[in-house]
Amino acid sequence: MDRDFIKEIISLVKGSDIKSLSIETEGLRIHIETYQKEYPQRAEVHREIKHVEILPPSEEATQEKHLHVIKSPLVGTFYRSPSPGAPPFVEVDDIVSPGQVLCIIEALKVMNEIESDVRGRVVKILVENGETVEYGQPLFLIDTSV
Structure with a gap:
């Protein structure tokens, strides 16, 4: 999984209502969590990435190989x-x-x-x-x- 793919996933999550996303592919797990920043003076809501976690492959994914x-x-x-x-x-x-x-x-x-x-x-x-x-x-x- 390359950096561009991860950046694209992050930007898609940022621009959506998704609060949490986990992806597991090719023995690699990515978990992304977001939070909302509110600016009341402009009545705007911005979504920011709170946490990105890239985990080692699970035992199940290793077994599936x-x-x-x-x-x-x-x-x-x-x-x-x-x-x-x-x-x-x-x-x-x-x-x-x-x-x-x-x-x-x-x-x-x-x-x-x-x-x-x-x-x-x-x-x-x-x-x-x-x-x-x-x-x-x-x-x-x-x-x-x-």
């Missing part, structure tokens, strides 16, 4: 297993490898196998079996730090 998102490459119906009654391809906490099938997305009566592109542990399955998914929709969270 190790999470890889597997996204849907197409629109269709999400299936966790190869057929009804069959066990799912993967479960939460399973270790997966690149090329391993994670699910199937049915589109136009074609069954498309969705494979992992990383090695890691399945942290979360973000879609329910039989649910319609959109292009680019997150399907799985994979922890690549294992």
Whole structure:
């Protein structure tokens, strides 16, 4: 995050009714608080920056760096297993490898196998079996730090 971006955020907050703003991006947290200066003789109110705090990345943000998102490459119906009654391809906490099938997305009566592109542990399955998914929709969270 560069200085110009931070200055732009500060000026936007200064010119608005925002009293407090926190931003967390790329492992960096910024917290800005404002207060009002009143000048009764001119009936004007000026907003001034009271406090700007740039904090080290939170543990959660650091942990998220190790999470890889597997996204849907197409629109269709999400299936966790190869057929009804069959066990799912993967479960939460399973270790997966690149090329391993994670699910199937049915589109136009074609069954498309969705494979992992990383090695890691399945942290979360973000879609329910039989649910319609959109292009680019997150399907799985994979922890690549294992």
